[in-house]
Amino acid sequence: MQIRNEKKNNDVDSRIDYGIIFSVMMLAIIGLMSIYVATIQDSQNPLRNVISQLAWYVLGAIIIVIIMQFDAEQLWQVATIAYFFGLALLVLVLIFYSRAYAANTGAKSWFAIGSFTFQPSEVMKPAFILMLGKVITNHNSEYSHTIKNDFMLLGKLLLWTLPVMVLLKLQNDFGTILVFVAILGGMILVSGIDWRILLIGFLIVAVVGGTALLFATTDWGRQILGNFGFRSYQFARIDSWRNPSADTTENGYQIWQNMKAIGSGQLFGKGFNVSNVYVPVRESDMIFSVIGENFGFVGSCVLILLYFLLIYQMVQVTFDTKNEFYAYVSTGVIMMILFHVFENIGMSVGLLPLTGIPLPFISQGGSALLGNMIGIGLIMSMRFHHKSYMFENGTFKQR
DSSP states (O other): OHHHHHHHHHHHHHTSOHHHHHHHHHHHHHHHHHHHHHHTTTOSOHHHHHHHHHHHHHHHHHHHHHHHTOOHHHHHHHHHHHHHHHHHHHHHHHHHOOHHHHHHHSOOOOEEETTEEEOHHHHHHHHHHHHHHHHHHHHHHHSOOOHHHHHHHHHHHHHHHHHHHHHHHHHTOHHHHHHHHHHHHHHHHTTTOOHHHHHHHHHHHHHHHHHHHHHHTSHHHHHHHHTTTOOHHHHHHHHHHHOTTSOTTTTTHHHHHHHHHHHHTTTTOSOTTOOOSOOTTTTTTTTHHHHHHHHHHHHHHHHHHHHHHHHHHHHHHHHHHOOHHHHHHHHHHHHHHHHHHHHHHHHHTTSSOOOOOOOTTTSSOHHHHHHHHHHHHHHHHHHHHTTTEEEETTEEEEO
């Protein structure tokens, strides 16, 4: 009996990806330290912010353990339910959104009950990933890859994406829309769609993106975009991105102070909890300035290497599982985290416009952290169950 239990424990241990756990724990430690430094200037009780974020980490860890119990077949069954549940939350937030947050941010994307706030679009991201993974796997099991069938698959993916985009546009949450576009794009790339269709899609995106940039940087273009719901603060962010030093007291103040803080850290930083440059609300979107100022260029590179280590480990899990459904889901999770990192750090150093996208596992915020932890749970589930099920001929079969 004892030998049997030892074998069972060893088998379970071999299916837990401790490398991913290590990477997330290191990011969590850096995040909690950074939140403490970021809030000590503005808050009389910074430990409260740290404890609050730690509580979200504990909740996220519990959710990871729960999701790990779901195998591929169960995740397949949950996908549609999770998707429509997420859509329902996106509809409800348009009715019961926080008026105070909407006044401050211009977005109707937050529930607020007292001091508790929640952004449903964050948990919609993993639900969206599961649904698209199911759609792609189902389609590829029924149809061969021809131009006609690939266009059909692309149409299906766009139809499942359209309701999410419409609801996010109604919430006026452009930054989150970009995240869903990145997830969709990554999953389309690995879906097997013919390269000629992908080339056409790339050209369309390039033309639309270039046209949008032209409109956003000209007076006549901004008048047209204003008729489609774009706000003045969004144009101000673009102006700050194009010329951060042009307005360092009003609209461009936050990004200018953020860049000053990062630059002042130089090569090795000023040391932990040394913040001489004030950055407004730096505990959320601008938290990379804490890393740059305290630990300098070297510390910032270490953080980026941790992210790439996490991404590499998730890619490795994808190759090891050899399960088509898992592969698409993991691609969506990887794109979600990768785009957050790219956009947040890019806007922090002035390469990209401000979009209000948090830095994964680092920025303060429970709902964003929860969405990322759910994504990690999906990846951990793949390692935990990859020997149990495989998708073949439209159904899951035990190996």
